[in-house]
Amino acid sequence: MDLSEWITKLPRSPEGHWGLGHLPIVRYVKQEIFDNTPAPTMMEIGLNNGTSASMWLFECKNIFCFQSIDIGIHSFVDTVATLLELKFPHQFKFKKMDSRDLLNPETKWPIYDLIFIDGGHKHDVCLSDLKFTSKHARYILLDDTGGNSPGVTSALKDPGCPKLKLLKEWRIGAGCRLYKNESTD
Ligand SMILES: C[S@@+](CC[C@H](N)C(=O)[O-])C[C@H]1O[C@@H](n2cnc3c(N)ncnc32)[C@H](O)[C@@H]1O
Numbered sequence: 001m002d003l004s005e006w007i008t009k010l011p012r013s014p015e016g017h018w019g020l021g022h023l024p025i026v027r028y029v030k031q032e033i034f035d036n037t038p039a040p041t042m043m044e045i046g047l048n049n050g051t052s053a054s055m056w057l058f059e060c061k062n063i064f065c066f067q068s069i070d071i072g073i074h075s076f077v078d079t080v081a082t083l084l085e086l087k088f089p090h091q092f093k094f095k096k097m098d099s100r101d102l103l104n105p106e107t108k109w110p111i112y113d114l115i116f117i118d119g120g121h122k123h124d125v126c127l128s129d130l131k132f133t134s135k136h137a138r139y140i141l142l143d144d145t146g147g148n149s150p151g152v153t154s155a156l157k158d159p160g161c162p163k164l165k166l167l168k169e170w171r172i173g174a175g176c177r178l179y180k181n182e183s184t185d
Pocket residue numbers: 018045046047048049050051052053069070071072073074097098099100118119120121125
């Protein structure tokens with residue numbers, strides 16, 4: 001089954017259908033980062049109906065570990081996680097928790113090659129995710145940077161927001177930015 005067919009099997013999210021619009025972003029990251037990284041690892045904050053997780057796992061065959069997190073606003077995340085665990089048993093891992101509780105400085109986490117932040121879009125959640133990722137990711141991909149998510153925009157302007165180097169910005173979908181985290185070099 002290819003990605004387009006797989007996507008049709010996923011539950012439909014009440015927040016809308018994102019389709020495969022992020023594919024150019026996934027392919028860019030694959031070419032520029034993952035293809036040059038042995039056994040790349042990735043975390044995604046915000047599984048929802050699994051559209052983005054599926055894109056990463058179908059497109060980037062060398063992903064060694066894909067850790068997904070979701071608070072579980074929608075009950076279908078459990079079904080989605082099971083589907084992805086069966087399809088990608090070695091790569092896909094899921095934890096259902098609030099990222100603010102799970103990703104705290106007291107918990108031991110590795111440094112991931114990429115963390116994709118697409119979880120809670122309120123100021124404090126996004127800021128907390130950015131603070132965590134600035135200590136645990138080589139690269140950070142932040143969704144919804146196009147201006148339609150006030151919490152994301154204000155988190156980026158918060159004095160407590162870590163300093164990150166902007167590498168690329170996409171205007172597709174709700175907007176997305178790729179940052180290099182120079183503090184984990
Ligand atoms: C925009 S959706 C993610 C879309 C998904 N990345 C995709 O493109 O297919 C946001 C998800 O973040 C989750 N979420 C919201 N607040 C969260 C939090 N504090 N911690 C973890 N996940 C959270 C929601 O349950 C929701 O499923």
